[in-house]
Amino acid sequence: MPRIGIPRALLYYHYFPWWEAFFVSLGAEVVISPPTTKAILDRGLEHAADDVCLPVKVAVGHVLELKDRVDAIFLPRLVSVAAREYICPKFLGLPEMVGHSIKGLPPLLSPGLNLYRGGSPYHFFAALGRALGYPPWQVLAAYRRACRVQQQYKRLLESGLFPEEALAALRGRHDAAAPRDTMGSPLVAVIGHPYNIYDAFVSMDLLGKLGRRGIKVITADSLSEENVCRGAAHLPKRLFWTLGRRTVGAAYHYLQWGRVDGMIHVSSFACGPDSFAGEFIARRAHRMGLPFLSLVLDEHSGEAGMVTRLEAFLDMVERRKKYREEGSAS
Amino acid sequence: MKVTFPHMGHLWVSVAAMLQYLGVEVVVPPPTTKRTLTLGSRYAPEFACLPLKLNLGNFIEARELGADTILMAGGCGPCRFGYYAQVEHAILEDLGYRYRLVVMEPPQRHAGELLAKIKYITGHRSWLEVARAIWFGFQKARLLDELERRAHYLRPREVRRGSTDRAFGEALKIVAAVRHPRDMAKAAEQAHRIMSEVAFDAYRPVLRVGIVGEIFTLLEPFANYDLERKLGHMGVEVDRSIYLSEWINDHLLFGLAGGRRTRKAACRAAAPYLNHFVGGHGQETVGSAALYAAQGYDGVIQLMPFTCMPEIVAASILPKLKAELGIPVLTIVVDEHSGEAGLITRLESFVDLLHGRKGVEG
Ligand code: SF4
Ligand code: SF4
Numbered sequence: 001m002p003r004i005g006i007p008r009a010l011l012y013y014h015y016f017p018w019w020e021a022f023f024v025s026l027g028a029e030v031v032i033s034p035p036t037t038k039a040i041l042d043r044g045l046e047h048a049a050d051d052v053c054l055p056v057k058v059a060v061g062h063v064l065e066l067k068d069r070v071d072a073i074f075l076p077r078l079v080s081v082a083a084r085e086y087i088c089p090k091f092l093g094l095p096e097m098v099g100h101s102i103k104g105l106p107p108l109l110s111p112g113l114n115l116y117r118g119g120s121p122y123h124f125f126a127a128l129g130r131a132l133g134y135p136p137w138q139v140l141a142a143y144r145r146a147c148r149v150q151q152q153y154k155r156l157l158e159s160g161l162f163p164e165e166a167l168a169a170l171r172g173r174h175d176a177a178a179p180r181d182t183m184g185s186p187l188v189a190v191i192g193h194p195y196n197i198y199d200a201f202v203s204m205d206l207l208g209k210l211g212r213r214g215i216k217v218i219t220a221d222s223l224s225e226e227n228v229c230r231g232a233a234h235l236p237k238r239l240f241w242t243l244g245r246r247t248v249g250a251a252y253h254y255l256q257w258g259r260v261d262g263m264i265h266v267s268s269f270a271c272g273p274d275s276f277a278g279e280f281i282a283r284r285a286h287r288m289g290l291p292f293l294s295l296v297l298d299e300h301s302g303e304a305g306m307v308t309r310l311e312a313f314l315d316m317v318e319r320r321k322k323y324r325e326e327g328s329a330s
Numbered sequence: 331m332k333v334t335f336p337h338m339g340h341l342w343v344s345v346a347a348m349l350q351y352l353g354v355e356v357v358v359p360p361p362t363t364k365r366t367l368t369l370g371s372r373y374a375p376e377f378a379c380l381p382l383k384l385n386l387g388n389f390i391e392a393r394e395l396g397a398d399t400i401l402m403a404g405g406c407g408p409c410r411f412g413y414y415a416q417v418e419h420a421i422l423e424d425l426g427y428r429y430r431l432v433v434m435e436p437p438q439r440h441a442g443e444l445l446a447k448i449k450y451i452t453g454h455r456s457w458l459e460v461a462r463a464i465w466f467g468f469q470k471a472r473l474l475d476e477l478e479r480r481a482h483y484l485r486p487r488e489v490r491r492g493s494t495d496r497a498f499g500e501a502l503k504i505v506a507a508v509r510h511p512r513d514m515a516k517a518a519e520q521a522h523r524i525m526s527e528v529a530f531d532a533y534r535p536v537l538r539v540g541i542v543g544e545i546f547t548l549l550e551p552f553a554n555y556d557l558e559r560k561l562g563h564m565g566v567e568v569d570r571s572i573y574l575s576e577w578i579n580d581h582l583l584f585g586l587a588g589g590r591r592t593r594k595a596a597c598r599a600a601a602p603y604l605n606h607f608v609g610g611h612g613q614e615t616v617g618s619a620a621l622y623a624a625q626g627y628d629g630v631i632q633l634m635p636f637t638c639m640p641e642i643v644a645a646s647i648l649p650k651l652k653a654e655l656g657i658p659v660l661t662i663v664v665d666e667h668s669g670e671a672g673l674i675t676r677l678e679s680f681v682d683l684l685h686g687r688k689g690v691e692g
Contacts, residue, residue: 049646051636051663077606086408089609093643096604100650112606236416238438240407272410272639275377276417283424 002132003029004109005066005073008036009059010091013163013194014221017170018150019074022125025142026134031070033062036201040065045299047101053268054298055195056090056097058202063098067105072132074109076124080116085242088273160222162207163198186314186321187216189254191281192266193243193274194221196297203266204303206295206310213314218260220250227253235280244277251281255288262291262317269298291316331430332357333451334397336385339549340474340574343506345401348467350509352452352459357397359388362552366391371666373421379410380553380635380665381546386418393427401451403581404435409609409640434582466511468587471575473518477501480525482569485562486537487530495559497528534565537684540622542571542615543633544641547664549574554633554662555670557677561631564681569627571596571618572611596621603647612640616647623655628684630657636665658683 004023006012016032023030033040036058044061066073075098078091090097095110111127122143129139149170156166188210190197197203197219210217220228232239232249239245247265254260265281267274278294285292293313295306334357335345342358349356360366362384370387389400400419405412415433422429432451437443452460477498484494501521508517539561547553548570558568579587593614597607600617607613619630632648634641645661652659660680662673 049642049649051642052646079606084406086609089408089612089639089643092408092606093604093608093612093647096606097643097646100603100647236420237413240412270377270637272377272379272637275375275379275637276410276413279375279378279417280420283420 001027001029002072003031003070005031005033005063005070005106007059007062007066007073007075008033009062009199010055010094010195011078011087013198015150016163017153017167018146019076021149022128022142022146023074025145026129026132026138028132031066033065036061036199038201041201041299049097049101051270052090052097053271054202055193055268056094057299058195058199059094060098060101063105064102067102070106072107072109073105077110077112079112079114080242081113082115082242083118084116084238085240085245086116087242157221158224160218162219163194163221185214185216186261186317187218187259188317189251189260189263190217190219190266191247191251191254191263192219192295193247193268193271196266196268202297203295204297204301204306206264206266206306209307209310215314215317218254220246223250223253231256239277241273241277244273247274248277248280252284255284255290260290261321262293262313264293264295264313266295266297269296269301291320331355331399331451332397333399333401334359334389334392335401336381336388337362337550337552338381338546338574338577339551340471340502341549341577343474343502344467344471344574344578346506347470347508348463349401349451351463351466351511352455354451354453357392357395359392359397360395362388362550367552367666373425375417377637378417379638381544381550382410382414382418383666384546384550384553385414386421389418389422389429390425390427393422393429398428399430399432399451402431402433404433405581406436406438407609409638411610436584462511464583466514468575468578468583469511469514470505470508471573471578473505473514473521474502475573475575477505477521477525478573479569480522482558482562482567484525484528484530485559486565486567487532487534489529489531491563493528494562497524500524537566537628537681537688538569538626539566539629539631539684540569540571540618540627541631541633542618542622543611543631543644544615544635544638545572545577545611547633547635548572549577553635553664555664555673557631557633557662557673560674560677561681564677566681566684569622571614599624603651604644608640608643610638610640612644615641615644616651619648619651619657619659620655623651623657627657628688629680630659631680632659632661634661634663636663658687 020030040061041058043064044057048057048060063073075095077095078087080086095108099108109131111124113121113124125143126139153166153170156169207217228246228249231253232245234252263285265278267278291313332355333349337359346356346358366384366387369390370383374383374386402415404415415431419431432447448460481494481498488494501524504517504521508514561568596614596617599620600613604613604616622630648659
């Protein structure tokens with residue numbers, strides 16, 4: 001029974017159930033790296049090139065974490081997960097960026113997932129199954145099961161759960177998914193790439209901080225694809241990055257919707273796609289006069305500075321909400 | 331209608347030729363300077379890559395000269411260039427610069443989209459005339475590439491310092507001044523003659539360095555602090571992995587002029603290190619570095635703008651190639667904060683290193 005390591009990084013937050021179900025159905029054992037810590041990041045920093053963005057450095061740290069504990073590491077080359085879209089050039093070169101910078105790695109399982117010209121992700125899983133030496137019929141069955149689990153996971157995300165809660169719910173632990181119903185509390189849209197907003201270490205526990213302040217949070221992942229598309233349709237040209245299109249689409253949708261009291265855009269320092277997507281979001285948010293906070297994360301981000309800015313932002317959000325409620329009450 | 335377009339090295343010579351041949355009024359932006367960069371980086375997103383900031387500065391300065399229509403190339407990812415025009419246009423609009431935007435890019439739905447854009451710019455001209463114009467511009471680019479290659483050879487070997495630059499400057503003027511395709515042959519002859527008059531010492535030992543990286547930074551001397559000339563004067567013969575005519579072929583001719591062989595060869599050479607395209611010229615960067623090593627070059631310099639995604643991928647793979655092929659590689663990252671003095675120091679110590687190695691080996 002091969003032990004397969006999956007780094008808790010990058011699109012783990014979107015696709016982990018898909019991958020895990022596939023491996024487990026085939027009879028493999030899946031090992032996930034633990035949640036990001038300072039030590040994981042530090043090891044990533046040591047091995048990754050200077051100029052890469054924080055999420056890739058974190059991913060390198062997670063790979064190192066798994067290195068001596070598994071028979072193979074799953075590090076797919078996610079070229080494209082939707083027709084006529086890419087993720088980011090760094091996802092295209094990830095297996096090499098990681099493989100060439102760490103010595104003594106177990107084999108990397110890095111099939112390419114490329115749906116740029118449409119088609120089915122089956123080929124990706126078939127290649128994966130072949131690489132592990134399983135017979136095609138078994139691979140097909142595992143693929144079917146994995147897709148069912150992934151569908152369920154997506155529905156849970158769209159119901160408003162965050163990834164870790166949705167994962168717990170998938171495992172039947174519904175208590176973890178207690179509704180965060182905070183009637184009457186301000187609603188803030190947190191917009192950003194999943195590996196930034198849901199990694200509590202990387203985001204300096206942004207979601208936790210907001211929760212403890214009694215703020216209700218929505219993200220892009222609780223929106224259906226149709227709503228994202230409708231929001232993104234306001235762009236001058238179709239945006240060809242999946243995460244970029246999702247963030248702009250969600251931000252535009254929430255801005256139009258008119259029920260959010262503030263918006264936080266979270267991005268990585270020097271992130272290429274976000275330098276454009278963020279520009280469109282910030283311009284529209286400012287034009288609409290919505291309280292807007294842009295958080296840029298890198299390995300030097302200090303928590304104190306972030307807390308100060310967050311406080312100032314939340315004060316504005318709360319003041320605005322009160323003002324509006326009084327306005328509508330009178 | 332007064333059409334402008336962004337600067338990228340000698341690109342203006344080609345594009346102005348195409349448009350003027352068709353009777354389109356052209357506003358070539360003033361040469362890129364510090365002011366261009368300051369304007370561009372003031373209004374561009376902080377983490378936008380340098381070419382976008384310079385484009386933006388060019389458009390603001392061209393506006394001051396009366397331009398009202400922007401002609402841009404486009405693309406469909408994964409690197410940012412495919413969305414440049416839209417971001418730039420949105421910023422200009424918010425600043426109150428009203429520009430019409432025409433983006434030449436592979437049509438999304440049908441070829442008619444592209445043809446309609448060409449008609450919009452060129453008006454009543456026949457397709458034959460349009461094709462001639464594009465070919466005319468392309469010929470100019472090819473000629474300039476030849477002249478530049480010659481300059482690369484001459485600079486480290488010139489007898490009188492600066493004579494290559496002077497000759498190239500004159501040749502460039504001659505090429506830029508040609509208004510009709512029928513005069514090209516004569517201009518080419520003149521330009522080549524000027525270059526051939528530069529006295530040089532064929533036996534002088536020189537270092538050979540291959541320059542790879544992001545295309546804009548390679549082609550635009552303002553962005554790379556005139557790297558090729560600086561190296562030439564330090565006694566280095568340079569070669570560049572990409573030339574202007576290749577960019578025009580890719581972005582304005584959509585590959586019709588053929589000759590993508592060099593690109594394929596570079597990608598093949600990259601395979602052991604990076605076996606997938608990563609957008610931009612990232613894979614070519616890795617492949618060209620490998621090819622330069624195989625051809626016995628003394629070193630490789632990678633040029634890239636800060637935050638450039640394909641080149642970051644390449645940069646994180648190059649150390650491996652460097653270790654395996656034993657060729658020194660210097661990566662230079664440029665942005666609006668980089669300084670010339672620091673660059674010169676780094677170049678000098680890189681050249682010293684190469685000299686040292688050559689001395690040891692020879
Ligand atoms: S999208 Fe941005 S943060 Fe994500 S890998 Fe690419 S550059 Fe890094
Ligand atoms: S290749 Fe690099 S510098 Fe050029 S547009 Fe793409 S990301 Fe920007």
